Amino acid sequence: MDSRIQAFVDQAQTTFGLGNYFLHHHTLWRDVNHFNETSYTLCLEWFPNGTESDEDGSNPEGTAIIEYNVNTGKLETAIFVMGETYAQDGITFNSGTEEVIKWIEQETGLTYNEQFQLHNETEDEIEFRAFIDGIPVSPSGYIEVKWNDNRELTFFSIHGEFPTDDQVIRETYNLSLEQAAHIAKEQVKGIEFPSFEQKKLFAMYAVEEIYIRNKDQMTKPFEMLQDGGTSKKVNHILQWNETIFGAFERKEIDLQEEITVDEAFSCTSSPTTRPITEEDEKKCVEVVERLLCQEFPEDAGIWRVTTLHRDKNFLVATLGTDLHETRVFKRKLSVFLDSHSMDVVNYIDNQFMLEMYDSFEASGDVAVTQEEAYEKLKGLFELQPFYVYDDEEKQYILCSKLDCHHGVNAETGEVVLLDDLG
Template sequence: MNSMIDELIDFTKTKFGLDNYYLERHRLYRNVNIFNDTVYTLCMEWFPNHVTEQEDDDSNPVGTAVIEINVNTRKFDRAIFVMGETYAINGITFPILDTKTIIKWIEGETGLTYGKQFQLHKEAEGEFQFKECFEGIAVSPPGFIDIKFNQEGKLTSFSVHGQFPSKEMVKEGTYTLSFEAVEHLAKEQLKLIEFPSYEQKKLFPVYAVEEIYVTNDGTSTIPFEILADGRSYLKIDKTIFWDEPIKKLFDRKEISWVEDITAEQAFSAEPSPVSFPITKEEEEKCVMAVEELLRQEYPNDTGKWMLKTLHRDKGYIHSIVRANHQNNRVFQRKLMIMIDARSLHVVNYMDNKPMLEIYDQFQALEKVTVTKEEAFEKIKELFELKPYYVYNFEQKQYILCGKLDCQFGVHAGSDEVISLDDL
């Protein structure tokens, strides 16, 4: 075993008081964050000493400590004791279970400052949840810090997710947006959407808002979906046409989602191939590969599909393809086509059509009797416009925006204002 890996394992065992545990397995993996930096993580699974064999279903035994540490910063991203049961001796224990004690420990553990980079979101018995912020203003993509402990004050769960930007990453400003200035955008974002009720097997027509970020000067917007998974995409937006189908069945190949990472790669912080930009040549070959797949599997659909984006992911280039004709349902028809990053040939794809066909069995849509203008007037006062620092992938910094959203909708058949959380 690599000596530097050994050192991290010993460091972990001491810090979390794992004398009553043995290391069952460990592995290295890497991810690329929104700044395009490659982050290497060592994941360890520590079994309690009294456990002598693995569960039949490959699940970890009660009390197992699953711990992840950033190889380069030596900061812990996750430490979870399965089912909240810990056998740690002289591990992490909080003698006083109050907010100040927890915050002080988190600041020491993460190097973050409370009120500037994270703030309390909610608390319950034995649990605190914090959200990422910058100078008290919410951040997108969002981050969180969760911490749990048992009645004795022993740590049972700790996890950190997010980027928690430094001052240098943020273009600070004074928030000036008002709802009056973006009211026209609010009306544009109100859409007629068919929400499914699984209990009643019905589709309900509801006017609801697609949330969006508006820049502080009100001149541009950032769609919510771009920031949903914190990934940078190459935008294509190309409708695929062809003259002749290909009369040959596509041969699916098995996808490997796991990379074999060496200690040398991790400790030298070798950039992941996922962080490399997609070249013009790769882009052109990916478009050709997508077209070939469509000609094989959807031979009669020329002009019916649009290649939206390309992005790298663990040895593949994923292409997101959406149907040009979309209905009003919550979930829209799309394909994810996986292309081998070396050969630039399609190896597999996923179509969400089987999932969408479930809704074909639902009772037909109720008659729409409410206009968009009427619906807008009913919930106009319920819109939210809150300041957010949003990561701009083109500028490579956080910029001040307002998040335009609404937690309520209008039933297009009954004219009733309803909470979207109830749907």
Template structure:
């Protein structure tokens, strides 16, 4: 075993009291976090010493310790004892009292309670924390989850997403009111077809698309974080169809990293820009693919975006003419970044066919103005520190959102969570 790996394995064994375990498997992987930072992780599976035979290779036996360690900052991303059973001979938390849990989190992560994270909710033997800056929510949000078994032993620890420090934030006083942003809120109201699965019906519903607006109302930030996603928005047309039959290529989307790669900490290849020349080649490959697999669909598809994904270039497409619905027809293509040929694809048509037999309820009685008047009282405007990729800093925004929708036929206020 590489000496650098051995050092991390020994560190993990001592940290979590794994003297009654042996290292079964390990591998490295890398990912981009929500801020487009490259994270290298050592993923390990530790088996209890008494487990010598494994009946099912697809399942880990109870008591297995599945542990992910960030090798750059040596912090544990997750520690999970399978089946809520642990044979660890060390307890890092003296009790499952909230004060002890907070002390443990601060010791393990370096975060400061009340300034960077807070208790979001709890249930029996489980505690959920979220990132906050001095009590104000952040987006994207960091989540931390801790569970104990019935014996009071820690069996689950997982942290995901950013927990920014105060020095990464441009602090200011939140001053927005709903009246200040009402013109923006009105523009966020959209009419979509909403499937009622139990009744097998489609009804038109006015919903508010979530959005962030800066404290000075100078700009808005989307709810979806784009990263290195390139907007293309090109209609794909052709005159001649491709007569060749398309054969899907079996693709391995899991990287097999060596220790040298992992400890080099090089930027993730997904951060490599897609040049204008590469974009044009991708567009041609998409056109060739569509003319081959969907020969009658010239002019019907829009290539929306391109981005790198695990050694491939991924293209996302949508139909140009389709009703605004909570579920829309989409294509996802995987393109060879060297030969610029589509290798595989996913079409959600089969999934959407579930809704094709739904009865569509017609007779829209409310326009957007009427719908806004009805939904206005449910709209929430809350302060949130949002990461701005241009400034590379968190800036104070107001989040405009509503958990409700307006039935476009009878004006009924619907709680959307009841229908999702």
């Protein structure tokens, strides 16, 4: 075993009291965060002495899974399978929350109240979130700790981002709903909302979440963040007037990577961080257009490439349509290209998810205007301060997240909790 790996093995065995365990397996992998930075993780799987993998290949009860960030040396995960631990003189929390916080600070290098704060606490579990001056952040960081009846650690996990002081542009928060009223009105959108319980589509007006910058009221889209890596926005409608006969031959999408010890300890940049050039974009559009000509010959002019992003050794094109634009879930294709040959390897179509709505009762006629819906909702808007990472400024900027948990039934005018439609 490489001496650098052995150092982590020794550290884990001592820290977590694994005298009753043996190291069954270790692996290396890498991730890319929202800032396009590569990090390497060492995973150590420790089996209790005298045990082996179950028949289905799963780990035996009590297995200790310990993960370290190779480059920082910090602990990322400690899991005892099924909440069972055979550790001797391991991690215990006899003094309550204060002791848990001090242990987290020691293991992670984070500072309580400056970078993370208590979010939720029960008898055997505690959760923390990333905060700046008491204000949540996006993308955020999460910490979770669990223990058993003997107060012995059975679960620890830290993931996401915890901004440091130099990553933050601090301001005094002063945005109000009155100031943001013109934006709030624009965010009231007509949408078809599915009720799985009633097997029906409801015509609704609901608020599309958005971030509003504190200092100048500029807006930033509220986006569900995908995994890190280079991405590029594209807006290219795919057109063709030819026919390609024969079915496309799909190949397996293999996202596994073989990571060497030297790559990990030198923090070699992942292929996911490579820039997407104009030539990459042009070639990608060409081959994706050819794929659709072959697989969806009747759909010329319907699909558009919206984004490109890298995922390990693949360049992934995301495609959408303008059909059913008012539905919560929209038609989407994800096309995987080999980033070296630029050949299409496979694609994922979410059509099967949308087909579940075919049996739903259609929504009725809209009898309420957008203006009327806004008037009904304006007293229910919520504005919450957030520090949001800005890709251009490369720092967290102070914003407000505009949201509303209610909607207006566009047929009846009734104001309802959107969660109640499920």
